[in-house]
Amino acid sequence: MTEPLLKINDLHVAFRQGRTMVPAVQGASLAVYPGQTVAIVGESGSGKSTTAHAIIGLLPGTGQVTDGEILFEGRDIAHASKKDIVAVRGSKIGLVPQDPMSNLNPLYRVGKQIKEALEAAGIAKGKAADARVIELLEEAGLPDAERRAKQFPHEFSGGMRQRALIAMGLAARPKLLIADEPTSALDVTVQKQILDHLDQLTDDLGVAVLLITHDLGLAAERADHLVVMYKGRVVESGPALQILQHPQHPYSQRLIKSAPSLASQRLLSQQRAEVREQAQEVAEVLADEVAQGDTQFGEGLDVVVEAKGLTKVFPIPGGAPWKKSEFTAVDDVSFQLKRGTTLAIVGESGSGKSTVAQMVLDLLKPTSGTVEFDGVDISTLRGKKEQLAFRRQVQPVFQNPYASLDPMYSIYRSIEEPLRTHKIGTGAEREARIRDLLDKVSLPWAVSRRFPNELSGGQRQRVAVARALALQPEVVILDEAVSALDVLVQAQILSLLADLQAELGLSYLFITHDLAVVRQIADDVLVMERGKLVEHASVDEVFSNPRQEYTRRLLDAIPGGSIELSR
């Protein structure tokens, strides 16, 4: 039996807060053998990233190792001198960090930043290093490396930056590469390409990889060995397939059950059909009311939102006054959203899906084409009264619950704001309504007096949903509403959205880059690529029989999609 390359024994890490030490990792143990890929899986706050940073002695702020040891090639590096740990960094242990956008220094050329790694490890200098940088970038799969090395990070796309960071992490040929959520900020298709490439590279070079991820599907697909962390502790570890098929710890079981990429397809389509049936029944009753009454907005049609030939062209600023350049973000997109159903718009970043959402919300005027809400063309709305009547029926929930709630507003005030704006009810009536809303999104009443920074991401997103529902809209536009959330929280919010849809007969326009979650919530799918609509079909069709090459690529890219689970 070979010796492990990295062995962590009973590691404890804590952060100082005033006089107390707040533990972040409490007794983590794991081993990585030469050439092996080990994945640490867990939700945010589980201590997985902290463990990774402890290994290379780069704990942020007041963090410190309080107990345990980190043995690298048999030497304890947790208690090594500063000089020794600096010598290990880069040359023995490489790091591929999480967010490619913030991990390159914006002021230096990409090539120079990789060259620094070579010089720090004492591998090459000057001209020789420059030549080596180009080889490394080529090796990391960056075309036209010679020119690219001379560019600045802002001239790179996210995927290209991540390739540069991989080149940097592997520059000094380390024995261990720590990959901290290396692709979670990237589109699924790019994610797949980069991970495939990283797999191949580390295999060829015989580098061991410690992969940190929240995505169980991805971990199972890429790693030989899984370590599941929960609240600073390792709750389970073992061969990847074994954990996936026979999880022992209740937390691992929950993780596997909620991972959208792993969940069983048949079960989901049945549940979805039930939700849709209920929602459509309720929606029909509502539509009848709208059709018969004359106080409400719209005509009570079956198709609640219809987009016809939506196009948005943005002018590109700059250049001489007589030279005009333009960018077509959305190109002739048409669709119908049926009452009580969910239409998902799927695409990579830059595909124009969020621009469509903004036009449907009437936050952005289309260059050409129309959006009809319940038979009324929204571009014909005149005056504040008609605008308000329309806004009442269409409400948004955005991606980032940290940014979409005003930090200075209490939760009560945030949910009350739409009611106030639309002058609905007296103070007492509004309070009753907010109680009801919080109840609907399963939050306790006590939350109403708190502020956004006191809530978790999932709780905040529930608040955002409650706020969207305050005006009893017919349509809710969910723009990447679950993308920023951990798997477990994501599953909770998705099931909450389904319950609300069945109960209130809501229609959803669900915008996402992640095809995996689409199966849990949507009935029809629109696939967009570079502003154009490339496929429009029902969920089952898209998943069982995708017609477009692009859709197939998106499906293939879902991590862990092909792994069989025993049930």
Added chain:
Amino acid sequence: MAWYIIRRILQAVPVVLGATLLIYALVFLRPGDPIVALFGDKPVSEAVRAQIEAQYNFDKPFLVQWLLFLKGALTLDLGLSFSGQPVIDLIARAFPVTIKLAFMALVIESVLGIAAGFYAGIKRGKLFDSTMLVVSLLVIAVPIFVFGFLMQLVFGVKLAWAPVTVGGDASFTRLLIPAFVLGLVSFAYVLRLTRTSMIENLTADHVRTARAKGLTDGQVNRRHVLRNSLIPVVTYLGADLGTLMAGAIVTEGIFNVPGVGNLAWRAIQQGETPTIVSVVTVMVLIYVVMSLLVDLLYAWLDPRIRYA
């Protein structure tokens, strides 16, 4: 880029017009009669008064005065001061002195401020950092003339290392102490700005990545933290150079420096409209050029910024 510069220069036209008009209006509305002030206690005969009024266009409505000034300014004829010298000569004598003083102050404040701010930022919360925070607060809180007189007393009078005032000979050594006093307040701001910026950048993701590459702390701090931290500092320094050039009335007054501040101060006291407006026009032009240079420098420092 060329278009950007042309646009920026064109923007200076309304700025100069607005600023000179405003000054004309203010001088016009100012209480007191400059001609009476000119003659002190002696009475002014009607004939002399009429002649002076005609010479300086005081007899015309102020809008006309302003237009006549603009017409002259276009041909570099800025009129005469009350003492009969061409205003353009006064400016040509005062500005070189002020430019020299301003650059000396700028070098002093940036070198000391950035060095102290760099070190304080790295050693956050330690003795040096706390001391610097107290010192900079003191410098900001105490009025500048206090430091001026204090330095004059210590170095000029007691130790006699430097002349008490500058006077006619504005040489490098004579300007050293006034430049130090002039740069003192900005030194405190540069220090604080550098320090805050350093602390912010020390926790940046790319700095952690640089450490993970195996760079030593010194290399990381110099290459990745300091350079990124200098971007806001440079913006501040550029704007500050404009302020320093526009004259330091208090400092120039204390040390009797024959610069723009002194010239403007005397002209304002005597209500010499042509001199005041001419000096202000040059100051406005300097401001406009300086802020354009800062923006261009900014683009050079930060490759993400491209003007078009």
